[in-house]
Amino acid sequence: MTDYTKTVNFAAKDALSSGDANKIAKGAEIDVEYNNIATAVATKADTASPTFTGNVIMPAGNAAAEAIQAQQIQTGELAYAADAEASDTYVIALTPSIIAYTAGMVIAFKANTKNTGPATINVNGAGAKAIEKVKGQALNSGDIQAAQFVILQYDGTAFQMVTQVPDRWTANYAADTASDDDYLVALTPTAQEYYTGMLVAFKATTKSTGAVTLDVDSLGAKAILKRNNLPVENDDIEAGQLVIVQYDGTQFQMQSQVATRPEIIVQRASTQTGAVASNASGAGDDDTIPQNTEGSEYMTLALTPKNTNNILQIDVICILACNEIKPLYTALFKDAIANALTVVVEQADTVDKLYALTLRHTITAGTTNAITFKVRAGRLGTTGTVTFNGVLGLRKLGGVLASGITITEYKP
Numbered sequence: 001m002t003d004y005t006k007t008v009n010f011a012a013k014d015a016l017s018s019g020d021a022n023k024i025a026k027g028a029e030i031d032v033e034y035n036n037i038a039t040a041v042a043t044k045a046d047t048a049s050p051t052f053t054g055n056v057i058m059p060a061g062n063a064a065a066e067a068i069q070a071q072q073i074q075t076g077e078l079a080y081a082a083d084a085e086a087s088d089t090y091v092i093a094l095t096p097s098i099i100a101y102t103a104g105m106v107i108a109f110k111a112n113t114k115n116t117g118p119a120t121i122n123v124n125g126a127g128a129k130a131i132e133k134v135k136g137q138a139l140n141s142g143d144i145q146a147a148q149f150v151i152l153q154y155d156g157t158a159f160q161m162v163t164q165v166p167d168r169w170t171a172n173y174a175a176d177t178a179s180d181d182d183y184l185v186a187l188t189p190t191a192q193e194y195y196t197g198m199l200v201a202f203k204a205t206t207k208s209t210g211a212v213t214l215d216v217d218s219l220g221a222k223a224i225l226k227r228n229n230l231p232v233e234n235d236d237i238e239a240g241q242l243v244i245v246q247y248d249g250t251q252f253q254m255q256s257q258v259a260t261r262p263e264i265i266v267q268r269a270s271t272q273t274g275a276v277a278s279n280a281s282g283a284g285d286d287d288t289i290p291q292n293t294e295g296s297e298y299m300t301l302a303l304t305p306k307n308t309n310n311i312l313q314i315d316v317i318c319i320l321a322c323n324e325i326k327p328l329y330t331a332l333f334k335d336a337i338a339n340a341l342t343v344v345v346e347q348a349d350t351v352d353k354l355y356a357l358t359l360r361h362t363i364t365a366g367t368t369n370a371i372t373f374k375v376r377a378g379r380l381g382t383t384g385t386v387t388f389n390g391v392l393g394l395r396k397l398g399g400v401l402a403s404g405i406t407i408t409e410y411k412p
Contacts, residue, residue, distance in 0.1 A: 176203060183224075185202045282295055312362065
């Protein structure tokens with residue numbers, strides 16, 4: 001607005017003596033004054049939508065309040081800054097600087113790095129404050145990604161994330177693109193890291209032929225294990241099978257079942273004898289494990305397992321008779337181990353009666369060296385003579401009355 005400046009001093013005219021020609025205001029003087037007033041009015045500011053130039057100065061004594069232009073509100077520049085740290089301790093500098101944290105304060109920043117665990121933020125040196133997903137819940141690794149825009153709101157103690165944590169559970173399925181036991185999948189969106197509890201589902205292109213691995217988004221191949229931390233084997237995964245695995249921090253464990261297939265018999269060995277033998281020794285009729293020095297050893301059979309993880313099933317039939325009414329037993333032993341692996345007992349109700357004692361025992365091979373299984377038998381107690389494959393030391397049924405051992409090795 002142009003300032004109005006008076007040209008004619010009318011008060012001075014009033015002070016002149018009566019009759020003085022200058023005492024009278026002339027028309028030209030009045031025109032000048034009116035023109036000056038018109039110019040000042042025509043150039044005044046528009047109060048409805050004023051236009052300012054230069055810097056807007058706030059009244060003195062109100063330093064805490066600063067003028068805000070509409071453009072600054074639109075761009076968000078007053079509450080946003082980029083982080084430049086290389087750790088979980090995020091640091092930003094807002095312009096103008098904040099004086100202190102206040103409950104409800106909202107800030108935004110662009111993270112320079114992804115977090116690897118609990119994280120903090122320090123704004124304008126006001127002090128590091130924890131960043132939480134929800135009230136009291138610290139961040140997990142990967143909750144903030146490098147270059148992610150993060151919006152936080154201060155709750156009076158910590159900053160809570162207003163932006164959502166990256167969704168780590170959806171879109172975790174993809175078809176395998178490999179052609180061997182090293183399965184490859186590419187998820188959408190791309191996984192940033194392996195994390196404990198991570199679930200991945202994939203459709204296998206080929207069946208497994210042995211131990212397998214899974215590489216998700218080129219994060220590195222990790223072994224896939226089945227139950228009991230056993231490696232995947234041939235045919236455990238079929239071509240076209242939907243496989244669900246979960247990361248345990250070291251490798252993937254199968255949550256889906258291995259392919260259903262008939263039991264695979266790897267090998268079988270057996271021995272049978274109709275030979276007669278007698279012995280008056282036995283085991284104590286008490287609460288102790290039968291020993292490899294008690295009773296008589298009547299049969300042995302050795303087998304060399306093909307795989308340490310395979311299952312060995314031992315089936316035994318032992319024909320016994322006793323000249324006293326005593327409990328008869330058959331016990332299974334392994335190599336030179338003193339304690340019996342298992343034992344079966346039959347209570348005789350008649351002297352010199354034939355009894356067929358059968359047992360079955362299953363173990364994990366645990367070795368690929370030869371294992372010798374031994375069958376010992378006798379009576380419980382201190383008296384009585386036991387005949388193997390006969391009665392009173394004599395053969396029965398021409399030798400076809402026989403006892404035997406069968407060992408079957410299964411692939412689990």
